[in-house]
Amino acid sequence: METKSLYISSLEPSAGSLIVTMGLMELLKRKLGNVAFFRPIIADSEEKDHDIDFVLEKYDLDMRYSQSYGYTVHEVETMIADNRLNELIESLIVQFKALEKNYDFVLIEGLNQASFTQSLDFDINLIIAKNIGSPLAVVLKGKDKSLKEVVDEIAIETDVIKNAGCSHFANFVNRVDEKVLNELSKIKQIIPTYYLPEVPELDTPTVNEIMNKLNCMLVLGEQKDLKRVVKHSKIAAMKLENFLEHIEDGDLIIVPGDRADIVVGAIATVQSRNHPNIACLLLTGGMTPSKVIKDLFTGYNEFPMPILSVNEDTYQTAVRVSDVPATINVNSERKIALAMGLFSKNVDVKNIEEKITSVSSSTITPMMFEYGLFERARSNRKKIVLPESNDERILRATEILLRRNVVDIVLLGDKDEIEHKVASLGLDLSNVEIINPQKSELTNIFINEFYELRRKKGLTLEAAKDAMTHVSYFGTMMVHMGYADGMVSGAIHTTGDTIRPALQIIKTKPGISTVSSLFFMCLDTKVLVYGDCAVNQDPNANELAQIAISSADTAKMFGIDPKVAMLSYSTGSSGHGEDVEKVREATKVVIEKRPDILIEGPIQYDAAIDEKVGKKKLPNSEIAGKANIFIFPDLNTGNNTYKAVQRSSNAVAIGPVLQGLNKPVNDLSRGCLVADIINTVAITVIQAQENNKG
Structure with a gap:
């Protein structure tokens, strides 16, 4: 029933x-x-x-x-x-x-x-x-x-x-x-x-919850630091040297606002690797640090923790802090991830899903698509290497991914430096694997393997050694040799830094010579695929055909039944010119190589997406008005179109997703958000799952 x-x-x-x-x-x-x-x-x-x-x-x-x-x-x-x-x-x-x-x-x-x-x-x-x-x-x-x-x-x-x-x-x-x-x-x-x-953390308030409940003023710090969990609250009434002996990780320090010694000392502990990391300073009595002290702290590139202020005295403040309940709010990303990881790990989700409803929907919202990514990734966990551990966004995304139990993560970098930064950010990455390419026993193995792969291309052993000092090459070798199932990079590196090692080491799939990209464009009620919007500047007809084939295969991998539109400024046989002929030729190549793919081209965007226009311009087409994969003739058109749609329709653009490689490596935008990293890692896991099937 x-x-x-x-x-x-x-x-x-x-x-x-x-x-x-x-x-x-x-x-x-x-x-x-x-x-x-x-x-x-x-x-x-x-x-x-x-x-x-x-x-x-x-x-x-x-x-x-x-x-x-x-x-x-x-x-x-x-x-x-x-x-x-x-x-x-x-x-x-x-x-x-x-x-x-x-x-x-x-x-x-x-x-x-x-x-x-x-x-x-x-x-x-x-x-x-x-x-x-x-x-x-x-x-x-x-x-x-x-x-x-x-x-x-x-x-x-x-x-x-x-x-x-x-x-x-x-x-x-x-x-x-x-x-x-x-x-x-x-x-x-x-x-x-x-x-x-x-x-315990789910029953523990965050700095943000305390700030809102006590109506505190944020004196110094950033909104992202308000997500820190407050494990204990302590009143600082001792001298600094005695106070330092009693602090613990996650402490909220309640102190009169005129105790400059405690304020400066508390900030110093966050910078030191020899002391626990305080969650927050809460200044009482309506007093805030003097201009001299504020100038000292604003000199930091990144201020290490939030400082709050309230008007009440220290005793009243301590009582009120102890009464703040732990809650989960929309902005509690860390708690939400922890709770959902807990639920998925201990509940037979598939059994419940089978019992709960047999209703299906043709609608695909951005949320449906993203939650589907998490569930598929979780169903067969893979190991993904993230080379850019010195980027705060990577660390925050790693925590969310680990808490949701969707993937195993390897971070590249110095263990002590990573752990210090993680602690200073108030994060929990206790389950992450950290490899230092400068000290790892894998380095020599990778040097020799890379040398063997590329020596016929003129690579010297010294050049191979130099390459392995770069985290992108080291991470790519991990994927190539099976120490990781995929890699995600690009938060601080260029697209070339990510793709070049992949082309040299992992190489392209059989029959594919062009690595390309696509974006999943999540609109209100459906998900469209745009390719190529990030890699190939001006592909020729054969390359354009390969982009279409790769995009169709990638879309199918993510549950989208591919209907491909090869875009141009004219539809059908109505137009002529070099650019139109390129698209027409590319369409013929796809039909010859992959007759299983439904494809139409050349076709204009309006005819591809709007059924009324499609029926008018191409009345006998199976694709016109029904396309869900849009292949752009060049990078200029594709990149501008995806950004225009994203900004003007509030679409969620997930990507770029790289395709055509033997093993999954994905590129991030250097302006990426934490959510972008999370989605890209989940996509990389699914690509790795499909790779194993092949």
């Missing part, structure tokens, strides 16, 4: 319902573009409900906030006290049915039972779920509970749901102690049950 809704319910606060909601929502958004989120009851508050606000923004749901909830706790308790429970349920059914009619799937999150008064002696979530006909996913809190307590709680909930006549979808037991977790995994349950371990 097809399931088009699911009701997430918990009895206790802080059970981790939002993490389950996020995991299921991400699963749904991989497959469906039209998903609704509904909370039948929300807490009494003047502020918007946190979970609704988070889910609507994070998952870009096409619905208004007012559609996403039914009643407040006060309204529900009043209606029940007035014997109007049936009226309450009927109203919620009407709201739910409206969502069910207009959306492919409705994910429902109940309010934990502890949020209601003791006078409500029944599980309101159970009654609502039963009446709207939605299966129940129960979230239980395992923190500080023994094995017996967890097992008994599962059994009780299972019996209650069965006796109520509800459909019991699954149990999620969050925040389980490590010792209990090992024993629980041995116990078979009738209902699918998933156990997620306690992860």
